[in-house]
Amino acid sequence: MASPATHPPTDSPALAGSQSLGPRPGGSGPELDVEAIRADFPILHQEVNGRPLVYLDNAATSQKPAVVVEAIEGFYRRDNANVHRGLHELSRRSTERYEGARGVVASWLGVEDPGEVIWTRGATEAINLVARSWGDSHLREGDEILLTDLEHHSNLVPWQMLAARTGARLRYLELDDEGELILDDLPRILEGGRVRIAAISQVSNALGTLNPVAEIARQVKAHGGLVLVDGAQGAAHAPVRIPDLGIDFYAFSGHKMCGPTGVGVLWARRELLEAMEPFQGGGDMIDEVHRDHSTWAQLPYKFEAGTPNISGAIGLAEAIRYLNAVGAERILAHEQRLVRRTMKALEAMPGIRLFGPGDPAHRAGVVSFTMEGTHPHDIATILDSEGVAIRAGHHCAQLVMKRYGVAATARASFYLYNTEAEVDRLVESLGTVREIFG
Amino acid sequence: MTDRATPPMKALYQQLILDHYRNPRNRGELEEDGSTVEIHVRNPTCGDEIRLQLRVEEDRIQDIKFLGDGCSISQAAVSMMTTILKGKELDEAFGVTRRFTGMMHGDEEAARDPALGNLRSLAGVSRFPVRVKCALLGFEALQEAMKKSRSREEG
Numbered sequence: 001m002a003s004p005a006t007h008p009p010t011d012s013p014a015l016a017g018s019q020s021l022g023p024r025p026g027g028s029g030p031e032l033d034v035e036a037i038r039a040d041f042p043i044l045h046q047e048v049n050g051r052p053l054v055y056l057d058n059a060a061t062s063q064k065p066a067v068v069v070e071a072i073e074g075f076y077r078r079d080n081a082n083v084h085r086g087l088h089e090l091s092r093r094s095t096e097r098y099e100g101a102r103g104v105v106a107s108w109l110g111v112e113d114p115g116e117v118i119w120t121r122g123a124t125e126a127i128n129l130v131a132r133s134w135g136d137s138h139l140r141e142g143d144e145i146l147l148t149d150l151e152h153h154s155n156l157v158p159w160q161m162l163a164a165r166t167g168a169r170l171r172y173l174e175l176d177d178e179g180e181l182i183l184d185d186l187p188r189i190l191e192g193g194r195v196r197i198a199a200i201s202q203v204s205n206a207l208g209t210l211n212p213v214a215e216i217a218r219q220v221k222a223h224g225g226l227v228l229v230d231g232a233q234g235a236a237h238a239p240v241r242i243p244d245l246g247i248d249f250y251a252f253s254g255h256k257m258c259g260p261t262g263v264g265v266l267w268a269r270r271e272l273l274e275a276m277e278p279f280q281g282g283g284d285m286i287d288e289v290h291r292d293h294s295t296w297a298q299l300p301y302k303f304e305a306g307t308p309n310i311s312g313a314i315g316l317a318e319a320i321r322y323l324n325a326v327g328a329e330r331i332l333a334h335e336q337r338l339v340r341r342t343m344k345a346l347e348a349m350p351g352i353r354l355f356g357p358g359d360p361a362h363r364a365g366v367v368s369f370t371m372e373g374t375h376p377h378d379i380a381t382i383l384d385s386e387g388v389a390i391r392a393g394h395h396c397a398q399l400v401m402k403r404y405g406v407a408a409t410a411r412a413s414f415y416l417y418n419t420e421a422e423v424d425r426l427v428e429s430l431g432t433v434r435e436i437f438g
Numbered sequence: 439m440t441d442r443a444t445p446p447m448k449a450l451y452q453q454l455i456l457d458h459y460r461n462p463r464n465r466g467e468l469e470e471d472g473s474t475v476e477i478h479v480r481n482p483t484c485g486d487e488i489r490l491q492l493r494v495e496e497d498r499i500q501d502i503k504f505l506g507d508g509c510s511i512s513q514a515a516v517s518m519m520t521t522i523l524k525g526k527e528l529d530e531a532f533g534v535t536r537r538f539t540g541m542m543h544g545d546e547e548a549a550r551d552p553a554l555g556n557l558r559s560l561a562g563v564s565r566f567p568v569r570v571k572c573a574l575l576g577f578e579a580l581q582e583a584m585k586k587s588r589s590r591e592e593g
C-alpha cells in the first residue's frame with residue numbers, strides 16, 4: 001500500500017457502482033445482490049453439522065467481510081505502533097490510521113467534529129461512561145431518568161446503578177401488545193419537569209422494534225432533558241444521521257455492524273463532553289501531571305485513557321465503508337423482506353406465537369417467537385443440529401420477557417448477507433422441531 | 439419419532455425424556471413442616487428455574503416435589519430424579535448425584551450404573567456441553583437441599 005493512511009474504496013463485486021447511487025429513501029432502491037455480498041464473507045461458506053451454515057444470530061453479533069479482516073491484518077503486518085507517542089514512522093502511520101478511522105465514524109454519523117467521537121469497548125462501555133461521567137455530577141435526589149421496558153440490560157443496569165448512587169428515580173415508557181413504545185404516557189411523565197435524561201434504544205434487539213427516537217427526543221428536550229440513544233442495533237440495522245435525531249449521546253458497538261469485537265463509540269455534543277469529568281484515568285488522557293493532581297487532555301483524548309484498541313478502530317472504519325457502500329436503507333429493506341417471509345411462514349404454523357410489531361415495516365431484521373409445548377432452548381438445539389444458528393433466551397431483555405409473560409423466546413435475526421433460501425431452511429428445521437416435540 | 443431428526447437429536451430427545459417433560463412426575467408442593475427443606479435454583483443465562491422440596495426424616499428422603507420452568511432437558515431430568523430418589527437415604531442420593539454428574543461429563547462407566555435408572559436416558563446430553571448445565575440444574579438444587587437438611591439436623 002503506497003500510503004497507509006489512505007484507503008481505496010471498498011472493492012467488491014456486490015458494491016460495484018453502488019457508491020454513486022448514494023442513500024436511497026424508504027428502501028425503494030434495487031434489491032441487494034446478496035450472492036455477491038455473501039462472497040465477501042468467508043465465514044458463511046462452511047458446513048455445520050453436515051449442512052451449509054445458516055447464520056441467523058446477527059443481533060448477537062454480525063459476521064465480518066474479508067475487507068475488515070484484511071484491514072486489521074494489514075495494520076498488524078505493516079503499520080502497528082502505539083498512537084500519539086512515537087516520533088517514528090510506524091507511530092505516525094498508526095496514529096494517522098487511528099485518527100482517520102475516527103473521521104470516518106464522524107462523517108458517517110453526519111457530525112462535523114471528530115473530537116466528539118470517543119472510542120470505547122462497545123455500546124455498554126459508552127453508556128456506562130455517560131452514566132458515570134455525566135450522571136454522577138448532574139443528578140441528585142428527586143431527579144428522574146427515563147428508560148423503557150424495551151431496553152437491553154446494558155441500557156438499564158448502568159442507570160439503576162446511577163440511581164442508587166444519586167437517589168435519582170427511574171421512570172419507564174411501557175410497551176403495547178405489539179412491542180411498540182406507548183408514547184401517550186410521555187407528556188404526563190415529562191410534565192413533572194424532573195426527567196434529566198432519557199436513555200432509549202433505537203432498535204430493540206429482542207423484538208426488532210424501530211423506535212421513534214427523534215419524536216421522543218423532541219419531547220424530552222422540550223422539557224429540558226437530555227437524550228441518550230443506545231444504537232447497538234440501530235447503527236447496524238437502521239440509517240443513522242445524528243443531526244436528524246436531535247439527541248445528545250449516541251452509543252454503539254462495532255461487532256454488530258460487520259466490525260471487530262472490543263471497539264465501539266460514544267458520540268456526544270462537545271459542550272457536554274467538555275463539562276464532564278473523565279471516566280477513567282491513565283496515560284493519554286492527561287495534559288499535565290503533578291504529584292497531587294493532573295489536568296485533562298483535550299477532547300476526545302480526555303475520555304480515552306490507556307492504549308486504545310487501534311486495530312479495532314481501523315477495522316470498524318472499514319466496516320462502515322463497506323456498509324455505507326451497500327447503503328443502510330437498502331440493508332434495512334432487505335431485512336424487512338426476510339422478516340416478512342419469515343412471519344408469513346410462521347403465522348401459518350400452528351402453535352407459534354410471534355412477538356413484536358405485526359407490520360414488518362416497523363421492525364429491523366428480528367423475529368422473536370415461541371412454539372407451544374417446546375422450550376426455545378430445545379428449538380435452538382434442534383436447529384443447530386441442522387446448521388441453523390439462532391438465539392434462544394431472554395436476549396438480555398428481561399423486562400421485555402416479563403411484559404409478555406415468557407421466560408425466553410427463540411430469535412432469528414437477519415443481516416445483509418442472509419437469503420430467502422435461508423429463511424426457508426429455518427422454516428424447514430422448525431418442521432423437525434414439530435416432528436420431535438409433536 | 440421422526441425421519442427428519444438427525445441421529446444425535448434422536449438420541450437426545452428420546453420418548454422417555456419427552457414424556458417426563460410433558461407429564462412431569464412429583465410436580466407440586468409439599469406441605470411445609472419441620473422436616474421439609476426447600477431450595478430454589480435458577481440458571482441466570484437461560485432463565486430455567488427449579489424449586490425443589492424434600493421431606494427428610496432419619497436421613498431418608500421420605501418425599502420430594504418440584505416446581506419448575508425451563509427446557510425439556512432440565513425439566514425431564516428433575517422429574518426423573520424425583521422418581522429415583524423418593525425413599526432413598528441421603529448417602530445414596532449423594533451417590534446418584536455423583537454418578538449422574540459423571541455421566542454428564544462423559545464418564546461411560548457411570549452411565550452404566552443401574553442406580554441411575556431412567557436418568558440413563560439422558561446420557562446423550564453429554565454430547566451437548568451447553569445443555570449439560572440444564573440436566574444438572576435439578577441435582578444442583580438437590581445437593582443444596584440435602585446440605586441444608588444435614589446442617590439443620592446437626593445444628
Ligand SMILES: Cc1ncc(COP(=O)(O)O)c(C=O)c1O
Nearest residue numbers: 122123124152154205232233253
Ligand atoms: C440494544 C442493545 N444494546 C446494547 C447492547 C450491548 O452491546 P455490547 O455488548 O456490544 O456492549 C446490545 C448487544 O447485545 C444490544 O443489542
